Amino acid sequence: MSTTRPKPYLLIDVDGVLNPSISNRQAERAGFVTKRTFDSAGWRYRVFLHRQHGAWLSAMSDRFELAWATTWEGIADREFGPILGLPSLPVASLNLRTHYSKVPGILDFVGDRPFAWLDDCEALALVAVPNLVVHVDDRVGLTLRNLAAARTWAKRLPR
Template sequence: MLLFLDIDGPLIPFGAPDGTYPEFAGGGGPGGHPLLGRVDPGLGARLAALGCELVWASTWMDDANAVVGPWLGLPRLPVVPWPDEDEPPALIHWKTRPLVEFAAGRPFIWVDDEITEADLAYVAVHHPAPALPHRVDHAYGLTPADFATLREWLSRHPSG
Protein backbone atom coordinates (compact mmCIF):
# COMPACT_ATOMS: atom_id res chain seq x y z
CA MET A 1 0.00 0.00 0.00
CA LEU A 2 1.42 3.34 -1.06
CA LEU A 3 0.90 6.51 0.96
CA PHE A 4 1.50 9.66 -1.07
CA LEU A 5 2.38 12.48 1.31
CA ASP A 6 2.23 16.21 0.63
CA ILE A 7 4.18 18.55 2.93
CA ASP A 8 2.67 22.05 2.82
CA GLY A 9 -0.67 21.75 4.58
CA PRO A 10 -0.62 18.16 5.84
CA LEU A 11 2.75 18.43 7.62
CA ILE A 12 3.36 22.20 7.74
CA PRO A 13 0.08 23.85 8.73
CA PHE A 14 -0.71 27.30 7.35
CA GLY A 15 -3.65 29.69 7.17
CA ALA A 16 -4.98 29.12 10.69
CA PRO A 17 -7.75 31.60 11.50
CA ASP A 18 -5.92 32.88 14.58
CA GLY A 19 -2.51 32.70 12.90
CA THR A 20 -1.00 30.59 15.67
CA TYR A 21 0.66 27.23 15.22
CA PRO A 22 2.39 24.77 17.47
CA GLU A 23 6.15 25.25 17.54
CA PHE A 24 8.45 22.29 18.02
CA ALA A 25 11.93 23.19 19.24
CA GLY A 26 14.78 22.74 16.79
CA GLY A 27 12.66 22.53 13.66
CA GLY A 28 14.19 25.46 11.88
CA GLY A 29 17.75 24.70 13.00
CA PRO A 30 20.86 25.18 10.89
CA GLY A 31 20.03 24.53 7.26
CA GLY A 32 16.40 23.86 8.17
CA HIS A 33 13.34 25.42 6.64
CA PRO A 34 11.97 28.35 8.68
CA LEU A 35 8.54 26.69 8.93
CA LEU A 36 9.85 23.26 9.88
CA GLY A 37 9.25 24.07 13.56
CA ARG A 38 5.51 23.77 12.83
CA VAL A 39 5.98 20.10 11.92
CA ASP A 40 5.35 17.73 14.80
CA PRO A 41 8.42 15.43 14.75
CA GLY A 42 6.21 12.64 16.13
CA LEU A 43 4.34 12.48 12.83
CA GLY A 44 7.13 10.39 11.30
CA ALA A 45 6.60 7.52 13.73
CA ARG A 46 2.81 7.75 13.35
CA LEU A 47 3.09 7.66 9.56
CA ALA A 48 5.54 4.74 9.64
CA ALA A 49 3.24 2.84 12.01
CA LEU A 50 0.54 2.81 9.33
CA GLY A 51 2.60 0.16 7.55
CA CYS A 52 2.43 1.82 4.14
CA GLU A 53 5.21 2.53 1.67
CA LEU A 54 5.62 6.28 2.17
CA VAL A 55 6.23 8.38 -0.94
CA TRP A 56 6.78 12.14 -1.08
CA ALA A 57 4.12 13.76 -3.27
CA SER A 58 5.18 17.37 -2.88
CA THR A 59 6.72 20.22 -4.80
CA TRP A 60 9.55 19.93 -2.28
CA MET A 61 10.79 17.07 -4.46
CA ASP A 62 14.07 15.67 -3.07
CA ASP A 63 14.34 18.53 -0.56
CA ALA A 64 11.72 16.51 1.32
CA ASN A 65 14.39 13.86 1.93
CA ALA A 66 17.06 16.44 2.79
CA VAL A 67 15.01 18.63 5.14
CA VAL A 68 11.69 17.13 6.27
CA GLY A 69 12.54 13.42 6.37
CA PRO A 70 15.39 13.77 8.88
CA TRP A 71 13.25 16.00 11.13
CA LEU A 72 10.58 13.27 11.15
CA GLY A 73 13.09 10.44 11.61
CA LEU A 74 12.12 8.92 8.27
CA PRO A 75 14.49 7.11 5.93
CA ARG A 76 15.03 8.38 2.42
CA LEU A 77 11.68 8.01 0.61
CA PRO A 78 10.79 7.77 -3.06
CA VAL A 79 9.68 11.06 -4.63
CA VAL A 80 6.94 11.31 -7.25
CA PRO A 81 8.42 12.93 -10.36
CA TRP A 82 6.13 15.67 -11.63
CA PRO A 83 5.63 16.23 -15.35
CA ASP A 84 6.60 19.51 -16.95
CA GLU A 85 3.20 20.87 -17.98
CA ASP A 86 2.43 24.44 -18.93
CA GLU A 87 -1.26 24.09 -18.14
CA PRO A 88 -2.75 21.96 -15.37
CA PRO A 89 -5.43 19.52 -16.49
CA ALA A 90 -8.97 20.86 -16.37
CA LEU A 91 -10.86 20.37 -13.10
CA ILE A 92 -8.53 17.89 -11.42
CA HIS A 93 -5.50 18.81 -9.33
CA TRP A 94 -2.25 18.76 -11.31
CA LYS A 95 -0.95 15.95 -9.04
CA THR A 96 -3.88 13.58 -9.57
CA ARG A 97 -2.96 12.05 -12.93
CA PRO A 98 0.77 11.61 -12.07
CA LEU A 99 -0.12 9.93 -8.77
CA VAL A 100 -2.47 7.47 -10.46
CA GLU A 101 0.27 6.74 -13.03
CA PHE A 102 2.94 6.33 -10.31
CA ALA A 103 0.67 3.93 -8.38
CA ALA A 104 0.45 1.75 -11.51
CA GLY A 105 -2.58 -0.14 -10.24
CA ARG A 106 -1.35 -0.52 -6.65
CA PRO A 107 -3.63 0.51 -3.77
CA PHE A 108 -2.85 3.93 -2.35
CA ILE A 109 -3.68 6.67 0.09
CA TRP A 110 -3.07 10.26 -0.94
CA VAL A 111 -2.76 12.82 1.88
CA ASP A 112 -3.03 16.40 0.62
CA ASP A 113 -4.83 19.64 1.44
CA GLU A 114 -6.02 20.39 -2.10
CA ILE A 115 -8.03 17.29 -3.04
CA THR A 116 -11.44 18.02 -4.55
CA GLU A 117 -14.48 16.03 -5.64
CA ALA A 118 -13.09 16.10 -9.19
CA ASP A 119 -9.94 14.32 -7.97
CA LEU A 120 -12.03 11.69 -6.16
CA ALA A 121 -14.01 11.07 -9.34
CA TYR A 122 -10.88 10.86 -11.51
CA VAL A 123 -9.26 8.32 -9.18
CA ALA A 124 -12.47 6.26 -9.00
CA VAL A 125 -12.67 6.04 -12.81
CA HIS A 126 -8.96 5.70 -13.68
CA HIS A 127 -7.51 3.63 -10.85
CA PRO A 128 -8.51 -0.06 -10.60
CA ALA A 129 -7.30 -0.69 -7.03
CA PRO A 130 -8.58 0.70 -3.74
CA ALA A 131 -7.56 4.31 -3.19
CA LEU A 132 -8.20 6.91 -0.52
CA PRO A 133 -7.54 10.49 -1.56
CA HIS A 134 -7.73 12.10 1.90
CA ARG A 135 -8.04 15.85 2.25
CA VAL A 136 -6.34 17.39 5.29
CA ASP A 137 -7.29 20.82 6.65
CA HIS A 138 -4.23 22.96 5.88
CA ALA A 139 -4.87 25.18 8.89
CA TYR A 140 -4.17 22.30 11.30
CA GLY A 141 -2.21 19.70 9.35
CA LEU A 142 -2.53 16.00 10.09
CA THR A 143 -4.59 15.48 13.24
CA PRO A 144 -5.48 12.43 15.33
CA ALA A 145 -8.83 12.38 13.48
CA ASP A 146 -7.00 12.12 10.15
CA PHE A 147 -4.92 9.20 11.45
CA ALA A 148 -8.10 7.50 12.70
CA THR A 149 -9.60 7.83 9.19
CA LEU A 150 -6.45 6.39 7.58
CA ARG A 151 -6.25 3.47 10.04
CA GLU A 152 -9.95 2.68 9.60
CA TRP A 153 -9.60 2.67 5.80
CA LEU A 154 -6.49 0.50 6.02
CA SER A 155 -8.35 -1.97 8.22
CA ARG A 156 -10.91 -2.37 5.43
CA HIS A 157 -8.21 -2.69 2.74
CA PRO A 158 -5.48 -4.78 4.41
CA SER A 159 -4.03 -6.28 1.24
CA GLY A 160 -1.66 -4.31 -0.84
Protein backbone atom coordinates in the same frame (compact mmCIF):
# COMPACT_ATOMS: atom_id res chain seq x y z
CA MET B 1 0.83 -21.01 -3.52
CA SER B 2 -0.47 -17.63 -2.40
CA THR B 3 0.99 -14.36 -3.55
CA THR B 4 1.29 -11.55 -1.05
CA ARG B 5 0.16 -8.24 -2.46
CA PRO B 6 2.39 -5.24 -1.90
CA LYS B 7 1.20 -2.81 0.73
CA PRO B 8 -0.83 0.14 -0.48
CA TYR B 9 1.00 3.45 -0.65
CA LEU B 10 0.45 6.20 1.88
CA LEU B 11 1.25 9.31 -0.16
CA ILE B 12 2.38 12.31 1.88
CA ASP B 13 2.00 15.94 0.87
CA VAL B 14 4.02 18.60 2.71
CA ASP B 15 2.38 22.02 2.42
CA GLY B 16 -0.87 22.09 4.35
CA VAL B 17 -0.30 18.56 5.70
CA LEU B 18 3.09 18.50 7.43
CA ASN B 19 3.58 22.25 7.02
CA PRO B 20 0.30 23.82 8.15
CA SER B 21 -0.73 27.38 7.32
CA ILE B 22 -0.06 28.83 10.76
CA SER B 23 1.76 31.83 12.20
CA ASN B 24 5.22 31.75 13.75
CA ARG B 25 3.65 32.18 17.19
CA GLN B 26 1.19 29.31 16.65
CA ALA B 27 3.98 27.06 15.39
CA GLU B 28 6.17 27.83 18.39
CA ARG B 29 3.35 27.14 20.87
CA ALA B 30 2.47 23.84 19.15
CA GLY B 31 6.08 22.55 19.13
CA PHE B 32 6.85 22.89 15.44
CA VAL B 33 10.44 23.25 14.22
CA THR B 34 11.12 25.96 11.64
CA LYS B 35 13.13 24.92 8.60
CA ARG B 36 14.26 27.52 6.09
CA THR B 37 14.88 26.01 2.70
CA PHE B 38 14.93 26.63 -1.02
CA ASP B 39 12.66 24.97 -3.55
CA SER B 40 13.84 23.65 -6.92
CA ALA B 41 13.36 27.09 -8.50
CA GLY B 42 15.57 28.73 -5.87
CA TRP B 43 12.79 30.45 -3.89
CA ARG B 44 13.38 30.66 -0.14
CA TYR B 45 10.59 29.26 2.08
CA ARG B 46 9.85 28.80 5.76
CA VAL B 47 8.49 25.36 6.56
CA PHE B 48 7.06 24.29 9.93
CA LEU B 49 7.57 20.61 10.80
CA HIS B 50 6.58 18.63 13.89
CA ARG B 51 8.67 15.61 14.88
CA GLN B 52 5.53 13.93 16.22
CA HIS B 53 4.24 13.72 12.64
CA GLY B 54 7.25 11.59 11.75
CA ALA B 55 6.51 9.15 14.57
CA TRP B 56 2.86 8.96 13.55
CA LEU B 57 3.78 8.32 9.91
CA SER B 58 6.40 5.73 10.83
CA ALA B 59 3.74 3.84 12.78
CA MET B 60 1.69 3.61 9.58
CA SER B 61 4.40 1.55 7.83
CA ASP B 62 2.94 -1.65 9.25
CA ARG B 63 0.01 -1.20 6.86
CA PHE B 64 1.41 1.09 4.13
CA GLU B 65 4.51 1.83 2.09
CA LEU B 66 5.16 5.53 2.72
CA ALA B 67 6.03 7.81 -0.21
CA TRP B 68 6.26 11.54 -0.87
CA ALA B 69 3.64 13.12 -3.15
CA THR B 70 4.48 16.79 -2.90
CA THR B 71 5.64 19.60 -5.14
CA TRP B 72 8.79 19.59 -2.98
CA GLU B 73 9.56 16.17 -4.55
CA GLY B 74 13.13 15.07 -3.62
CA ILE B 75 13.69 18.07 -1.36
CA ALA B 76 11.10 16.59 1.02
CA ASP B 77 13.07 13.38 1.28
CA ARG B 78 16.47 15.08 1.68
CA GLU B 79 15.55 17.96 3.99
CA PHE B 80 12.25 17.24 5.72
CA GLY B 81 12.39 13.46 6.19
CA PRO B 82 15.47 13.58 8.46
CA ILE B 83 13.89 16.28 10.67
CA LEU B 84 10.81 14.06 11.01
CA GLY B 85 12.92 10.97 11.70
CA LEU B 86 11.71 9.24 8.54
CA PRO B 87 13.89 6.93 6.46
CA SER B 88 14.48 7.79 2.82
CA LEU B 89 11.15 7.35 1.02
CA PRO B 90 10.21 6.94 -2.64
CA VAL B 91 9.18 10.18 -4.33
CA ALA B 92 6.36 10.57 -6.85
CA SER B 93 7.53 12.74 -9.74
CA LEU B 94 4.62 15.11 -10.19
CA ASN B 95 5.90 16.81 -13.35
CA LEU B 96 4.00 20.03 -12.65
CA ARG B 97 5.70 21.75 -15.56
CA THR B 98 3.57 19.56 -17.82
CA HIS B 99 0.46 19.04 -15.67
CA TYR B 100 -1.50 21.57 -13.64
CA SER B 101 -2.54 18.88 -11.17
CA LYS B 102 -0.57 16.40 -9.06
CA VAL B 103 -2.96 13.62 -10.06
CA PRO B 104 -1.30 12.46 -13.34
CA GLY B 105 2.09 12.11 -11.64
CA ILE B 106 0.57 10.26 -8.72
CA LEU B 107 -1.27 7.83 -10.98
CA ASP B 108 1.95 7.19 -12.93
CA PHE B 109 3.77 6.56 -9.65
CA VAL B 110 1.27 4.17 -8.04
CA GLY B 111 0.54 2.11 -11.15
CA ASP B 112 -2.02 -0.50 -10.13
CA ARG B 113 -1.33 -0.34 -6.39
CA PRO B 114 -4.00 0.99 -4.02
CA PHE B 115 -3.13 4.22 -2.25
CA ALA B 116 -4.26 6.65 0.39
CA TRP B 117 -3.22 10.25 -0.17
CA LEU B 118 -2.79 12.81 2.61
CA ASP B 119 -3.46 16.15 0.91
CA ASP B 120 -5.03 19.50 1.69
CA CYS B 121 -6.63 20.33 -1.64
CA GLU B 122 -6.63 17.73 -4.42
CA ALA B 123 -9.48 15.48 -5.41
CA LEU B 124 -9.44 12.49 -7.70
CA ALA B 125 -11.80 11.68 -10.48
CA LEU B 126 -12.84 8.06 -10.78
CA VAL B 127 -9.81 5.86 -11.29
CA ALA B 128 -9.57 2.10 -11.53
CA VAL B 129 -7.14 1.78 -8.60
CA PRO B 130 -8.64 1.64 -5.09
CA ASN B 131 -7.79 4.93 -3.41
CA LEU B 132 -8.66 7.30 -0.62
CA VAL B 133 -7.92 11.00 -0.50
CA VAL B 134 -7.67 12.03 3.15
CA HIS B 135 -8.39 15.74 3.28
CA VAL B 136 -6.13 17.47 5.81
CA ASP B 137 -7.18 20.88 7.09
CA ASP B 138 -4.27 23.15 6.13
CA ARG B 139 -4.91 25.38 9.17
CA VAL B 140 -4.29 22.41 11.49
CA GLY B 141 -2.04 20.00 9.62
CA LEU B 142 -1.85 16.25 9.99
CA THR B 143 -3.89 14.72 12.81
CA LEU B 144 -4.29 11.25 14.25
CA ARG B 145 -7.86 11.32 12.93
CA ASN B 146 -6.51 11.70 9.37
CA LEU B 147 -4.26 8.68 9.85
CA ALA B 148 -7.05 6.65 11.46
CA ALA B 149 -9.18 7.23 8.35
CA ALA B 150 -6.37 5.89 6.14
CA ARG B 151 -5.80 2.89 8.42
CA THR B 152 -9.52 2.02 8.49
CA TRP B 153 -9.67 2.20 4.68
CA ALA B 154 -6.56 -0.01 4.31
CA LYS B 155 -7.98 -2.68 6.63
CA ARG B 156 -10.86 -3.14 4.18
CA LEU B 157 -8.57 -3.89 1.23
CA PRO B 158 -8.14 -7.52 0.19
CA ARG B 159 -4.77 -8.91 1.22
